[in-house]
Amino acid sequence: MIDRSARIYVAGHRGLVGSALVRRLEQEGASDVLTRTRAELDLTDARAVDAFFADERPRYVFLAAAKVGGIHANRSLPADFIGENLRIQCNVLEAAQRYGVDKLLFLGSSCIYPKHAPQPMREEHLLTGPLEPTNQPYAVAKIAGMVMCESMNRQHGTNFIAAMPTNLYGPGDNFDLESGHVLAALIRRFHEAKEQGSPTVELWGTGSPRREFLHVDDLAEACLFLMDHFDATTDRHFLNVGTGTDLTIRELAETVRDIVGYTGAIAWNADMPDGTPRKLLDVSGLADLGWRARIPLSEGIRATYEWYQRNHP
Ligand code: GFB
Numbered sequence: 001m002i003d004r005s006a007r008i009y010v011a012g013h014r015g016l017v018g019s020a021l022v023r024r025l026e027q028e029g030a031s032d033v034l035t036r037t038r039a040e041l042d043l044t045d046a047r048a049v050d051a052f053f054a055d056e057r058p059r060y061v062f063l064a065a066a067k068v069g070g071i072h073a074n075r076s077l078p079a080d081f082i083g084e085n086l087r088i089q090c091n092v093l094e095a096a097q098r099y100g101v102d103k104l105l106f107l108g109s110s111c112i113y114p115k116h117a118p119q120p121m122r123e124e125h126l127l128t129g130p131l132e133p134t135n136q137p138y139a140v141a142k143i144a145g146m147v148m149c150e151s152m153n154r155q156h157g158t159n160f161i162a163a164m165p166t167n168l169y170g171p172g173d174n175f176d177l178e179s180g181h182v183l184a185a186l187i188r189r190f191h192e193a194k195e196q197g198s199p200t201v202e203l204w205g206t207g208s209p210r211r212e213f214l215h216v217d218d219l220a221e222a223c224l225f226l227m228d229h230f231d232a233t234t235d236r237h238f239l240n241v242g243t244g245t246d247l248t249i250r251e252l253a254e255t256v257r258d259i260v261g262y263t264g265a266i267a268w269n270a271d272m273p274d275g276t277p278r279k280l281l282d283v284s285g286l287a288d289l290g291w292r293a294r295i296p297l298s299e300g301i302r303a304t305y306e307w308y309q310r311n312h313p
Contacts, residue, residue: 002060002102002227004029005032006102007056007057007058007059007060008033008034008058008060009033009034009035009058009062010062011062011064011088011092012063012064012065013035014037014038015064015065015066016068016168016216017064017107017165017220018062018064018065019171019172020172020220021223021224023217024221024224025224034056043065043088044088045091046090049092050091050095052095053095053096053098053101057099057100058101059102059103060101060103060104061096061101061103062104062105062107062227063092063093063105063107064107065092066085066088067080067081067084067088068138069174069179069181070180070185071134071135071182071204071273072178072179072204072272072273074134074137074138075134075135075273078137081138081141082138082141085138085141085142086141086144089141089144089148093148093149093152093160096158096160097158101158102159103159103160103227104149104159105161105162106160106162107162107163107223108142108143108162108164108238109138109165110166110167110212110240110242111131111132111135111138111139112142112143112164113125113126113279114129114130115129115130115131115133115276116129116130117129119278119280120281120282121240121279121281121282122240122282123236123238123239123240123282123285127143132276134273134275135275145162146237146238149161149232149238153237154234159232160232160237161226161227161230161231161232161237162237162239163222163223163238163239164238164240164281165240165241165242166212166242166243167181167182167183167211167212167213167214167279168213168215168216169183169213169216169300169301169304170215170304171307171311172216173216175188177189183252183301183304184308186203186252186256186257187256187260187304187308190256190260191262191305191309194260194263200264200265200267201262201264202269203268204272204273205268205269205270205272205274206270207250207266208248208249208250208274208277209248209249209277210248210249210278210280211246211249211279212242212244212245212280212281213252213297213300214241214293215295215300217295218243218293218295219241221294222241222291222293223241225286225289225290225291226239229289230289236285239285239289240282240283240285240286241286242281242283242293243283243297244280244281244293245280246280253266254266255297255298259298259301260305
């Protein structure tokens with residue numbers, strides 16, 4: 001078990017994942033959670049990151065800081081997605097090693113697996129085939145982060161592990177229609193259409209791709225579980241985190257539509273990309289250790305919609 005009274009740094013505490021991690025750590029009695037806003041500490045600045053670790057000496061680190069976004073943001077800003085993520089990872093991982101961090105958890109993403117990986121995707125499918133083009137720069141950065149953790153462990157004897165979450169949603173998500181992920185965008189599109197009495201909501205792609213959705217509070221619980229119960233070993237330093245079930249984007253849209261209470265029609269804009277055809281994680285590794293996701297999708301969407309209404313008047 002990681003010591004709840006030790007200094008724990010959550011990088012990216014204002015994001016979807018980082019904010020959920022801070023909530024979870026506080027619920028579990030963590031008494032010295034260290035955070036810095038981007039204005040206080042620019043993680044792409046190697047010198048600033050080094051000075052921060054030298055001064056603060058965290059014992060544990062959750063590396064949840066990253067440039068993230070949905071399919072359109074990934075396509076529009078590919079250089080930012082690879083460049084910023086590589087810099088952030090490199091700086092934090094190297095400083096964590098240099099200043100003797102006991103254990104670090106790096107957040108990967110299910111898009112690191114090949115576009116046509118067998119489904120559900122197992123950890124050993126990493127680096128076995130070409131990636132989905134819409135998010136290749138982001139995926140390459142995340143793969144580099146994973147390989148860097150493993151390399152640090154081999155060369156320096158660190159205990160840097162990684163969680164590979166499936167598509168996430170929940171309170172604190174980015175509800176921007178251009179840059180957000182699909183679930184947050186759907187909540188907003190249906191909500192605004194209901195408020196404005198629009199007869200149709202236009203969604204991207206064909207609706208046929210399949211995705212798996214994990215509530216971020218489940219992910220935060222899994223991350224702490226991994227920190228407590230999973231160590232980097234020579235053959236494996238990361239595990240998938242998901243629910244083990246998926247649905248089509250069309251089914252997701254109908255679920256969100258019903259929860260929001262929109263009664264108009266859905267139109268699919270096939271000029272927008274579908275992305276990878278299917279992305280379902282095999283979660284047996286984490287299940288064997290004793291962890292399973294708990295929040296059912298419809299319940300999680302309902303709670304996220306309530307959060308959206310409270311926070312986006
Ligand atoms: O979450 P998302 O943007 O990204 O979901 P990925 C994209 C799927 O939802 C595509 C459809 O099939 C889209 O065509 N979609 C329908 C929409 N309407 C919308 C909408 O209004 N907004 C959005 N965003 N999508 C991401 C990667 O891939 O997966 C990230 O881009 C990350 O890098 C994440 O890895 C986990 O699931 O395709």
